[in-house]
Amino acid sequence: MATLQITDLHVQIETENGPKEILKGLSLTIETGQTHAIMGPNGSGKSTLASTIAGHPRYDVTSGSITLDGEDVLEMSVDERAQAGLFLAMQYPVEIPGVTMTNFLRTAKTAIDGEAPSLRTWTKDVKGAFEALQIDPAFMNRNVNEGFSGGEKKRAEILQLELFKPTFAILDETDSGLDVDALRIVSEGVNRAAQANEMGTLLITHYTRILNYIKPDHVHVLVDGRVAESGGPELADQLEAEGYERFVKASAGV
């Protein structure tokens, strides 16, 4: 079992008007095998949390800590975090011209595992993952994310999740822009990865829709850079019925 612990995290970004604090003392603990949903209105800091865990250089941690089994994640470079078992499924996956999916997947897998995957099983695994996520095998020879539709990019992120087998996955609005069929396929991929690898999942979303497919053990409402309330799956149902208004008002002191 592994633990990802976020303690009193403060994060700011540079803006045209100077530094702006986005996360204002966020604490959260996830263990492998658990699924935590982070929900919140636009601008509450959900994507900042995801990017900060992955180590995006734009986000400046001013205080607080992130540890993975006691190891200081904030001291790790971006690639070291991935090698340590963290995976960020990005909201806007980046296109990399001239680098084929095949080349990229093998290079990343080798970097994460510290050794090249066995050629025979790897080819089979890749093929199987493409089939499971219903991605056209022709995409293997395409360049990374190039010419992929929004839905295809999201499937390709989950494809990587299944192949790289991280300890913890952070899904940054993976459900955005997906139609019902794609949402189901993507969710099944996440559930498979969670079961196969006892993966811990941090599911960041604006909408409760994806929670019909990926069942969270814990739900946290993020408002203005802090966890405003935590609860079980019933909290998501409450949000579905009432929206974020109550939390936003409480946060604003209205």
Place this chain on the structure above:
Amino acid sequence: MENTAERNLIPGMGDEGEQLARGQNAEVQRAPRAAGQSRADRVASKDLADFPTLTGREEDWRFTPLDRLAGLHLPGGDDARLTGPAPVVTVSEHAGVTVETVGRDDARVGSVVTPDDRVSAAAWASFEQATVVTVAAGAEVPAPVRIDVTGAGSAPAAHHLTVVVEENAAADVVITHRGTAVVAQNVELDVRRDARLNVVSVQAWEDDAVHVGAHQASVGQNAHLKHVTVSHGGSLVRLTPTSRFAGERGEAEMYGLYFADAGQHLENRLFVDHNRPNCVSNVLYKGALQGQDARTVWVGDVLIRAEAEGTDSYEKNENLLLTDGARADSVPNLEIETGVIEGAGHASATGRFDETQLFYLMARGIPETEARQLIVRGFLNEIIQKIRIPDVERELTEVMEAELQVTPL
């Protein structure tokens, strides 16, 4: 939306449309569009005297250092000629392919090319013998036809090459320029009805070479031209690839890759003349620059004439500045004289390394140095992988690897 910028390939580069670059060391400008300055008004003639001696202020020469042309522009007057020994041309043998060396009076020579600048006119006025490579009607040549052009020294010389792909024929042609030369060149590509030509021109010259080459293609009805230039050698290389259509439903893909090192001047001026209806063109040129005074120029003119209804056209240029001290100019020009078209777009971007790509790869566990190498190789590879001739792709990948050893990423 904050992520719009983050998804861009390189700063200033969007998924579509024009976002002229704001990259460092880059100058991007659009040519003035005053009356009489349409690309259609450019002088085209086989008479050298129709092209005044150059001052360097001409629109199509303003980026070219004339003092480095080694006299290819005949600054001494219209009676002068390029009299140095012409490069040596060898052509591989294939069934269905005829190779001839002919005189100036051969009717096929000059049937496609009409010079539209003074150096091209100087080459036309000066060459004595031309090589004509003909792919017979209906022939499908399985292996690439290799045309090796080897410089014969530093005396200013002229060179003429004619490639004819007859009706229904298909061929890959690889023209490789090597050695030392100061050469003005006309290459004409006659792609006849229903024919397919995949031609790659590699400029792998020695460091001191000066090469000014006009490539002019005629794309027949329902014919397909893929034209790729790769320039990495030489002191100054200036290419002016032009495609025109001889019938409807022709397609011209024009790709290019250039890698400029310190002091090198690599210039590419594209012209796609949509003079027939329902034709397609796609232009993509990519450049990498490294070292002090590494200099590249890309100008892409697309003219969609009034009669060219149903045209579908796109052009894009991207430059990657790997070090300080390099300069890339990028000027896309699109003139549209009819609104009845399928599409017309252009884009240009010049910039530094894309940090969003770097983050993406590192977030997948790939260490920074390896990720940077992947991105730069990928940037260059996007053109190489369009060639679709495995031997050539391998050779060029090795060349680019060697170039990348110059600058530690």
